[in-house]
Amino acid sequence: MKYRKLAGEDVSILGFGLMRLPTYDENGGNIDKEKTYEMIQYAVDNGINYFDTAYVYHNRKSEVVAGEIFENHNLRDKIKIATKLPTWHVTCEDDVTRMLDEQLANLRTDYIDFYLCHALDKNRFDNIILKYNVLPLLEKAKAEGKIRHIGFSFHDDLETFKRILDSYDGWEFCQIQLNYINTDYQAGLEGLRYAAQQRGIGVVIMEPLFGGKLANPSEQIVRELPAGKHPVESAFDFLWNRPEVCVTLSGMGTMQMVRDNIKYAENAEVGMLSETDLAAYARAKHVFDTMALVPCTKCAYCMPCPFGVDIPGVYEAYNKLPVSGKQKAKEMYAALSSDGSKCVGCGACSRVCPQGIMTPSLMKDIHEKLA
Ligand code: SF4
Ligand code: SF4
Structure with missing residues (x-):
């Protein structure tokens, strides 16, 4: 060392x-x-x-x-x-x-x-x-x-x-x-x-x-x-x-x-x-x-979401879109125990996110793309 x-x-x-x-x-x-x-x-x-x-x-x-x-x-x-x-x-x-x-x-x-x-x-x-x-x-x-x-x-x-x-x-x-x-x-x-x-x-x-x-x-x-x-x-x-x-x-x-x-x-x-x-x-x-969509580091400071969303899991699947294609991203999204459909936009996660990710405005759109 x-x-x-x-x-x-x-x-x-x-x-x-x-x-x-x-x-x-x-x-x-x-x-x-x-x-x-x-x-x-x-x-x-x-x-x-x-x-x-x-x-x-x-x-x-x-x-x-x-x-x-x-x-x-x-x-x-x-x-x-x-x-x-x-x-x-x-x-x-x-x-x-x-x-x-x-x-x-x-x-x-x-x-x-x-x-x-x-x-x-x-x-x-x-x-x-x-x-x-x-x-x-x-x-x-x-x-x-x-x-x-x-x-x-x-x-x-x-x-x-x-x-x-x-x-x-x-x-x-x-x-x-x-x-x-x-x-x-x-x-x-x-x-x-x-x-x-x-x-x-x-x-x-x-x-x-x-x-x-x-x-x-x-x-x-x-x-x-x-x-x-x-x-x-x-x-x-x-x-x-x-x-x-x-x-x-x-x-x-x-x-x-x-x-x-x-x-x-x-x-x-x-x-x-x-x-x-x-x-x-x-x-x-x-x-x-030119490829990453959301700069989530999976630090999990935003977890647990009070409404059960697996926030870093959703972003991990979403970031697969430009790298591995829609099929792979959708498979990953489908495998999540709790996806973005549960998000009510309360903002609790974005208030503590060190990367400044505005989850309330992203989740609905991501769910529509990957569900
Ligand atoms: S904005 Fe959505 S994902 Fe974030 S804590 Fe609230 S319900 Fe959970
Ligand atoms: S706090 Fe931000 S960077 Fe960390 S896991 Fe949650 S969304 Fe990703």
Whole structure:
């Protein structure tokens, strides 16, 4: 495993995202602890030391299961834990300390190495972080030894990203969505450079595979990517190539993924890609941009839909239309346990969607096309 510096600490370039763990149920709350333990132990044995969870992952079970595994198998001293304050649940100052203490208990630890304000955007920064004095409260928690480094994860536009970075000198790291498709989306490559070079803080990357879409892309995209590598390796290399990238997170759900990703990390170096390689990624992005219909990453923040719609499932089927044709898309749609016909347009999903997808205005149209 290779390591880079994040807020002065040595962290593995491959981070283990604990948000797509193996489960027994579709809802994601019933985690298969045995399989999860085997994956985590293998990851630690092979040098991964950065584990990223959040209060809300797996219906609030990710932290709990991870904490149990870390304690039962004496892993705490070998790893760095990153977790996140669910900013949208903060309605007063007391919520911050209460949820942090709950997270420490969930994770069975006295301290969290990297603590992030989760999924900041303009509204949450102005109307939650600033309004409820979250940052002074986190500084107090840091002084008390409950957290070691203060950061934030981000989903909004570049201008907002820079404003959040410039508004507070205490940020030690941040986490952005980046992959070879999203180079000019949200913070993008310019935001990555701004954080690292202008603000001097480390950057953690999420969604390196764009919600899995780059793990098994269409033939048209594979044809453009640098030859001789698996598409997953190509996607990671695009990020590891850059000196500003400290950790690249992967939400690993099977042992095979853990094994493969560790193997890819062994070959990674800053500056490993040539100009020819970079031009190939740009062509692959162009192909993708002209084919994807809805930029859903399957993060499932919108789930469960109060009316039972399998929202990411609907978008996955819909995005098959230009890639695999109408027949395949319709088959996938028909196989959903709950399709878009149940949508009443309440908007609960679009209010929390980090990609800004306006589901209420899309579902009816998609159902008409695929039903
Ligand atoms: S807008 Fe439709 S899909 Fe979204 S939460 Fe409401 S009912 Fe569910
Ligand atoms: S619709 Fe938005 S919130 Fe729901 S899974 Fe897709 S990207 Fe995530």
